[in-house]
Amino acid sequence: MKTYLAATLGILIALSQISCTHSRTTAEKDRPNIILVMADDQGWGDAGYNGHPFVQTPAMDAMAKEGFVFDRFHAAAPVCSPTRASVLTGRHPIRTNVANYGHYLRPQEQTLAEILQSAGYKTGIFGKLHVGSAQPNTPCNPGGMGFDEWDIGLNFFDNDPYLSRNGTVEHYEGKGSVVLMDEALAFIERYKDGPDPLFAVIWFPSPHYPHAEVPDGPKLYEGKKHAGYFREITLLDEQLGRLRSELRQLGVAKNTILWYCSDNGGLLAESSGGRAKKGSIYEGGLRVPSIVEWPGQQLTGRSALPSSTNDLMPTLLSMAGVDARLRHPLDGIDISPSFDGSMVQRSKPMGFWHDFKDGDLTRSDQILKAIMEKQKAGVPRPHDPPRLLKDVNEFPDYPEEFSPGHAAWLDWPWKLHRIEGTTYELYNLESDPGEQTDLSDEEALQQHLEDMQQKLLNWQKSVVMSLNGEDYNSY
Structure with a gap:
């Protein structure tokens, strides 16, 4: 095992808190806002625009009609945490030590948020994290990943969630998906008129089990199988519609890239868009909805280009005109040429790998409630230091030929x-x-x-x- 010195860790923590404050050039001020929205467990076929027979997704349908749709878009992994790591790094998640659910993203990784932060973006993340800690004084929290502000759960959450706001845990009332959108919209409104473009990550906890969140109004899908699952998709869709509406009302939609996708295949094989479902690297566990819109660039159309969440980082950097010095090799590629039809074939194959090692169960509300109680009492918090330094400074030594899963x-x-x-x-x-x-x-x-x-x-x-x-x- 290779161990990083404590001093090195301290430097990493300190560097992670530094944001770039250089004066903005005209080109930097004109850079687009970027908002990434992700569902938790929505399959490719679980949306109206992809032909689902009854689930109501008017916001996704409108976004697909007015924006750009990827028909063969894949999650980097068939479960949640690894895919989230791929979005942040552009790399296959096993490279980053997020080989299954519940593992922390290594602080040595270079994230999209860090790059955009250094390029002058104001950065925030809201909702389900599941690749790190919610406590201060660790490089594995969102601050260590390049986010200026955060309000997150450790894993999926439902009604009346416990969330960590910049390291302080609070107990919220209401539907979790609505609460996190409240926080995200407050972030956007707070900084929309500032000198910096915005980068916001909005990761929903729905439609993940236990499906206790329901839309207001008449009870939908009564008598249908898996009604709770589809209700949460409609609730999520309502919040996506709310976001799109607010961006227009706030006057920032025109120069905002909004990208929506899911973190893995759905819970139902029959609407997954391929063989099997979540947890499998057959197509049903990987193929997910993906829609992007940028009204100011009149970005519309549909592409059958095979693509994945690994591609988000290089594509968004290209779209934003950010020339970054990338420290690590990427698995993703820039797929923005597909927008005008000049890229119809992929230049680099895609690799997938699951069950390399077991997941790590994370009970978000239980852990965050205990932390909140300790914070209020001013006593040492639970899970310190193991969760603060989890996956930070120890590295495995697997043989090159190691190939489980x-x-x-x-x-x-x-x-x-x-x-x-x-x-x-x-x-x-x-x-x-x-x-x-x-x-x-x-x-x-x-x-x-x-x-x-x-x-x-x-x-x-x-x-x-x-x-x-x-x-x-x-x-």
Whole structure:
């Protein structure tokens, strides 16, 4: 195990609190605001604009009609925390040590928020974090990830949630999805007229189980299977509509990039958009809704380009005109050329890998309530120091060939699966989007199969080396 010195950790914490204060150039002042909105467990087919037979999603439908839709957009992982890490880093989440739910993003990672903060953005995150701590004095809280302000839960939450506002836990009343939108809109209104563009991350806790949040008005979907799940999707949609409306009323919609997606496939295989559902790296566990709008640039259309949450960071930096010095190799690419149709094929295949190691259960309300009580009493808080320094300064030493779980290599239209390092399956997604016909034994495809196997193996080795800390040795 390799251990970073305490002094190094102290420097990282200090640096994470420094925001850039240089005078703004005209180009910097004109940079777009960026707002990322993410659902928790909404499948590709769980929206009206993708053909769901009854769920009501008028805001998503309008956004899809007026904005730009990615039809083959994938979460980087089939569960929540890893995908969130991919959004923040542009890297496959195992590289960042977020190999499953509940693990913390390493503070050595360079985040989108840090880059935008250094480029003059005012940054905030609201809602479900699930890649770090909610307490102060740790590089694993949102402040250490580049966010100036934050009001977050550690995991999913529901009605009357406990949330941490910049390290101080408060108990809120109301529907969690409404509460977090209240906080996000307050952030936007507070800084909309300031000298800096805004970067806001809004990560909903819905439609994750237990589905206790319900929209106001008549009880929807009575008698339908999984009615609670679909009610929470409609509640989330109402809040997305509220955000879009407020951006227009505040006069900032024109120069705001708003990007909506989900963190993994849905809970129902029949509407997941592919084989299986959440928890699987078959298409049903990865394919998710994705819509982006930028009214000032009249961004409209629809693309079948294969893409993923790894692509958000390089794409947004390109759209915002931010030329960043990236410290680590990315798995994502800039897909903004797809907006005008000049990119119709992906230049870089996509790798997926799940069940590398177990998840870490995080009971958000239970943990945050205990922290709040200790904060009020002025006594040492629970989970200190383990949660404050979790995943910070110890690195594993896995063999390069370590390959547990289920991995896949998507080089459109071919998708190769590698299960527990030994079993292979090959599908042509263009002719077989449901991944039903395994072609790995087809004689005519053996050379192609071997080439894909080698590329997947090389990629998995690179991921293990990143996890072992190799990417951090150069600085």
